[in-house]
Amino acid sequence: MNATVVRLTYRALLGGRRAWLLLLMSVLLLAMAVLLRVTVGVDHQVTADFLGAVAVAALVPLFGLIVGTGVIGPEIDDGSIVYLLSKPISRPRIILSKFAVAAVGTVLFAAVPTFVAGLVMSGTAGRIALGFGAAALVASVAYSAIFLLLSVVTRHAVVYGLAYALIWEGLLGSFVPGARTLSVQQWSLSLTEAISTRDLVSSDVRLAVAGVLLAVVIVGATWYAGQRLRVLSLAGEE
Amino acid sequence: MSPSVLSVDTVSRWFGNVVAVNDVTMTIGPGITGLLGPNGAGKSTLIGMLAGFLAPSAGTVTLDGVTVWKNPEVYRTIGLVPEREAAYDFLTGWQFVLANAELHGLADPGAAAKRALATVEMEFAQGRRVGEYSKGMRQRVKMASALVHDPGVLLLDEPFNGMDPRQRLHLMDLLRQMGAEGRTVLFSSHILEEVEQLAQHIEVMVAGRHAASGDFREIRRLMTDRPHQYVIRSSDDRGLAAALIADGSTAAVHLDGATGVLSVEAVSFLRFTELLPRVARDAGIRLFEVSPTDESLESVFSYLVKS
Numbered sequence: 001m002n003a004t005v006v007r008l009t010y011r012a013l014l015g016g017r018r019a020w021l022l023l024l025m026s027v028l029l030l031a032m033a034v035l036l037r038v039t040v041g042v043d044h045q046v047t048a049d050f051l052g053a054v055a056v057a058a059l060v061p062l063f064g065l066i067v068g069t070g071v072i073g074p075e076i077d078d079g080s081i082v083y084l085l086s087k088p089i090s091r092p093r094i095i096l097s098k099f100a101v102a103a104v105g106t107v108l109f110a111a112v113p114t115f116v117a118g119l120v121m122s123g124t125a126g127r128i129a130l131g132f133g134a135a136a137l138v139a140s141v142a143y144s145a146i147f148l149l150l151s152v153v154t155r156h157a158v159v160y161g162l163a164y165a166l167i168w169e170g171l172l173g174s175f176v177p178g179a180r181t182l183s184v185q186q187w188s189l190s191l192t193e194a195i196s197t198r199d200l201v202s203s204d205v206r207l208a209v210a211g212v213l214l215a216v217v218i219v220g221a222t223w224y225a226g227q228r229l230r231v232l233s234l235a236g237e238e
Numbered sequence: 239m240s241p242s243v244l245s246v247d248t249v250s251r252w253f254g255n256v257v258a259v260n261d262v263t264m265t266i267g268p269g270i271t272g273l274l275g276p277n278g279a280g281k282s283t284l285i286g287m288l289a290g291f292l293a294p295s296a297g298t299v300t301l302d303g304v305t306v307w308k309n310p311e312v313y314r315t316i317g318l319v320p321e322r323e324a325a326y327d328f329l330t331g332w333q334f335v336l337a338n339a340e341l342h343g344l345a346d347p348g349a350a351a352k353r354a355l356a357t358v359e360m361e362f363a364q365g366r367r368v369g370e371y372s373k374g375m376r377q378r379v380k381m382a383s384a385l386v387h388d389p390g391v392l393l394l395d396e397p398f399n400g401m402d403p404r405q406r407l408h409l410m411d412l413l414r415q416m417g418a419e420g421r422t423v424l425f426s427s428h429i430l431e432e433v434e435q436l437a438q439h440i441e442v443m444v445a446g447r448h449a450a451s452g453d454f455r456e457i458r459r460l461m462t463d464r465p466h467q468y469v470i471r472s473s474d475d476r477g478l479a480a481a482l483i484a485d486g487s488t489a490a491v492h493l494d495g496a497t498g499v500l501s502v503e504a505v506s507f508l509r510f511t512e513l514l515p516r517v518a519r520d521a522g523i524r525l526f527e528v529s530p531t532d533e534s535l536e537s538v539f540s541y542l543v544k545s
Contacts, residue, residue, distance in 0.1 A: 004340040008326065015328045078324035083383065086289065086318045087341040088310050230308055234291040 005097035026113040033117035047121040048200035051132040055114040061165040063110035064143025071098045073151035092226030106140035131196035135188035145221035180204045241268040242390040249297030258283040260446040270417035272437030273426040280446040281426040317384035321395035327369030338383040354382040374405035394425040466504045467531040473524040475500040481517045
């Protein structure tokens with residue numbers, strides 16, 4: 001990792017309105033959790049449904065998309081990435097620095113609020129909050145890696161990222177059972193299933209398989225993004 | 239600093255069906271070299287390959303014998319001033335140049351940033367954000383970021399674009415100084431006068447091809463000693479045509495009977511411009527209009543490609 005790349009990335013990511021937008025969404029999740037707790041009371045099934053549908057299925061991939069593409073996409077688009085690339089730093093190291101910022105950012109904005117929302121709704125009962133917090137954590141890291149890779153590979157990373165999150169994980173997953181074994185959401189939920197002592201969640205993927213697949217995706221995507229950055233072509237404006 | 243040499247050896251680069259750079263071979267050594275050509279000639283593509291941001295489709299680009307592509311180590315020697323404007327607008331000039339120094343892994347990045355900002359005389363604005371800079375200031379801070387590691391090679395893509403005359407002179411002085419220090423400086427431009435004022439050596443590119451190479455006097459001669467087309471209207475077109483064709487500097491005359499327009503093709507620009515008024519005066523013919531028909535830079539360039 002390179003401290004200067006980390007600093008520049010973090011300032012570019014959190015400067016301006018994006019940070020406030022992300023924060024607003026995190027606060028919204030917590031507000032909804034408080035509202036449910038007040039209106040419904042403590043109902044662990046409601047907690048599981050809410051965190052599964054809103055946090056893990058929607059908020060985490062969305063944050064992963066915004067942050068994962070945000071750490072490098074705009075720089076590639078406007079060409080300012082040349083100032084990083086025209087330095088004697090290996091490109092995989094630049095990617096690793098960007099990935100670290102993306103992963104930490106997504107965890108802070110998406111996974112931590114998920115855990116807190118779980119605590120608000122169910123307390124520590126049945127390790128529900130912990131289970132979903134852990135799922136959101138690993139999913140945050142995985143999405144960061146995937147969407148970072150996507151922005152190095154294509155200029156339309158946001159479109160493809162949305163298509164993946166909505167169509168593949170959302171729609172296809174609910175109709176085609178096979179698609180669910182290749183879904184970050186299902187992998188991370190297998191962690192919730194393993195951690196939580198209540199039988200509220202069921203994942204289609206076994207924990208060991210999910211762990212291996214997550215590790216392969218995170219390491220693989222980050223490695224490949226580094227390789228792709230090595231051959232990134234920056235054409236002139238002709 | 240040891241002199242650095244960039245070598246482009248039979249390099250082509252194509253994008254799909256479009257050939258942007260076509261079989262170019264050139265060597266760029268210490269001193270200032272101007273890369274001249276009209277827009278779309280492939281200058282930026284060539285600089286992209288020299289800077290290691292584009293892979294040649296064929297051929298090799300080397301810096302002191304070492305391949306540039308996929309070799310970040312070359313950036314210890316290369317300083318790059320890109321054409322595009324974007325440069326971390328949220329940082330101040332000082333933070334931007336300092337970050338560049340840190341990215342180079344310099345022992346004392348603070349001192350290097352200070353020196354680079356002094357070189358481009360931007361200390362007065364170093365506390366302001368890059369996003370608030372004028373185009374000329376931005377160009378200078380980009381220049382400082384390229385100079386921060388004291389590079390032996392400086393690549394500049396259209397550095398004078400959008401600069402006012404004073405900024406232009408300032409940058410020219412700076413580049414002259416860099417060249418005099420023995421650095422290898424390459425800059426691209428589509429304006430002949432800019433290149434002529436600054437570069438000892440000129441490489442001309444047209445439509446992806448390497449059209450000409452040499453000292454600026456040689457290029458100037460190539461550009462002026464070519465058939466020039468003129469359209470002339472006068473009090474006696476036929477009489478003037480007869481007097482002009484008698485001189486060796488005129489290759490052809492054509493009198494259009496219908497429109498009464500006299501077209502002249504001159505072989506030697508200098509002799510013809512001197513001859514025409516003299517011949518007209520001696521013959522008592524009044525000139526109403528003399529207009530060159532092919533003076534656009536593009537036609538000059540396309541002439542160079544054919545020769």
